[in-house]
Amino acid sequence: MTEQKKKLEKLSGVKGMNDVLPQDAQLWEFFESTVKSMLRSYGYQNIRTPIVEHTQLFTRGIGEVTDIVEKEMYSFTDALNGENLTLRPENTAAVVRSAIEHNLLYDGPKRLWYVGPMFRHERPQRGRYRQFHQVGVEAIGFAGPDADAEIILMCQRLWDDLGLAGIKLEINSLGLAHERAAHRVELIAYLEQHQDALDEDAKRRLYTNPLRVLDTKNPALQDIARNAPKLIDFLGAESLAHFEGLQRILKANNIPFTINPRLVRGLDYYNLTVFEWITDKLGAQGTVAAGGRYDPLIEQLGGKPTAACGWAMGVERILELLKEEQLVPEEEGCDVYVVHQGDAARDQAFIIAERLRDTGLDVILHCSADGAMASFKSQMKRADASGAAYAVILGDDEIANGTVGVKPLRDVGAAGAKSEQQTVAAEDLTEFLINAMVASSDDETD
Structure with a gap:
């Protein structure tokens, strides 16, 4: 050829959507095999949902005034039929949709687990990416604190199986809807007294989702959040009994925990128990697993009233911890x-x-x-x-x-x-x- 070929532009992946290269695959496989073995030991069954769902599933399930729905979802209109669709930002709503659609609960409660990619449009940082992977469990049809305790114990067993230490458990109770409503009135009144000191994010949430103000990461607002009315003071006998039952089981199984009254989680479907497993070894992104009880969600998505609880954990964050702790398994050669x-x-x-x-x-x-x-x-x-x-x-x-x-x-x-x-x-x-x-x-x- 006398004419030099035109050099094609090198293409790169989308920022925050990362390749898993062969040299990293063994760590992923080690984690996946460990977690699957743990889940099997508790009797959980695998469920797989599509990565694309109707946008309404998340606006109705997660809540329209949450950060995920307001700022982070990858949503688009299907050019073929005009449907509003979204790349799943989390999987609890999708699992619940599937359980309702396919009548999975007709023969009793279900213990389900999933693994796969999720998508959120946010600034990529260590352990937090636009395409990220989660493992999660959903215990659907279980109303007592024993189910809450079991899913927490599962996490502790996984940390032990992986060799991870120093991951701390924080728990709280969000009570029932009428208790949160009473607390909301007091909380808004309190925050209004400090309105001049609130940042723009807190002002935006003041009347739409004031609980999230308590979870602020702004150092200037920590005293305001710390002195705010505590939801736990508004809990009635039923909610307190559930929370105390959870604590008894955790103590009986030697699971250390801290009650964090400011722990609220960012999704509207939670009630009663919420929890987070946190570490100080990943910088600002310290939560490696989180979950709780979401009894209202199934009815909210069109099913019969059914109790449920679950958790999700970020795979990339756990892998970062394994690297940090030098717990990466040696690469195995062939025979x-x-x-x-x-x-x-x-x-x-x-x-x-x-x-x-x-x-x-x-x-x-x-x-x-x-x-x-x-x-x-x-x-x-x-x-x-x-x-x-x-x-x-x-x-x-x-x-x-x-x-x-x-x-x-x-x-x-x-x-x-x-x-x-x-x-x-x-x-x-x-x-x-x-x-x-x-x-x-x-x-x-x-």
């Missing part, structure tokens, strides 16, 4: 890397690799990067870098003799030294490798 030289050896290498995979071994078969046959030396470098325990070697001599070479690539045996390459009959390869791996495993445990 076998197959190297080969020559057309006949390549064809036989495919057959051998498939037979080894049939037995449950993880096998990487060397493939050329540029279409040319790589040297044994080059292939062995790739084999060693792969983390494989053994290299299986095929060349013209091995094909002619019906054998393969087997070379340990990692330290084996009690002495911790690599064994020499051995020649093994091709038909005996699978048995040889399994026996070698079992022997190596026994040496490590002695």
Whole structure:
């Protein structure tokens, strides 16, 4: 070509919507397998909802005067039919919608869990992204404080399973609707007395969502929030009994907690128990898991009145904690890397690799990067870098003799030294490798 190709512009991902690269995938998989094992031990079943829902689901469920609905949702009009749709900013409303739509509760309460991406249009920062991932649970049809306690205990078990320490639990009760209404009157009257000192965000919320003023992060408003009327002082006997029942179960299971009367959460559907698990190791984004009880939501979305509670946790924040605590698991290599030289050896290498995979071994078969046959030396470098325990070697001599070479690539045996390459009959390869791996495993445990 005489004419130079025009250089195409390099495309980048959307800011705040991050790729999970292969070198990070093992940490994600470690977390996901740990959390799935924990959830299974409590009898929770997986539910998967679409990432796009009707916008009305969130405006009705979360609340029109919440930060999420007012400022953070990715909403759009479907060009085909004019529907107002939203990328899900959270998943509780979607799970409840699904439970109502598919009559999941007709045969009794359900313990459900989900995992997947959520979307909020906000300024990206450490542990807080525009596309982020959450794991969450929803215990639907359970009215007592025992369900609240169970979902909190689940979090503690997960921290223990992951090896995370120093995550602290804060709890509060938002009471019932009429108790919040009485508190709201007193709270607004109190805040009106300090209206000149309120920032713009607090003034905006004063008459629409005054509870959120108590959760302000503005240092200048901390004294005002601290001295405001406390919702817990407005709770009646039923709400207090529920809150005290929760505390008894937590104490009986040695779960430390702090009652934070300013903990209100940012969504309208909460009542009674609310809680957060917090850490001081992630800067301003200290909440790693949060939830509570949301008894009004199911009726609010068109279902029969049903009690429910749940939590959600940000996966990226937990992974940041694991890195901070140096709890990243070591990357695991495959079992076998197959190297080969020559057309006949390549064809036989495919057959051998498939037979080894049939037995449950993880096998990487060397493939050329540029279409040319790589040297044994080059292939062995790739084999060693792969983390494989053994290299299986095929060349013209091995094909002619019906054998393969087997070379340990990692330290084996009690002495911790690599064994020499051995020649093994091709038909005996699978048995040889399994026996070698079992022997190596026994040496490590002695």
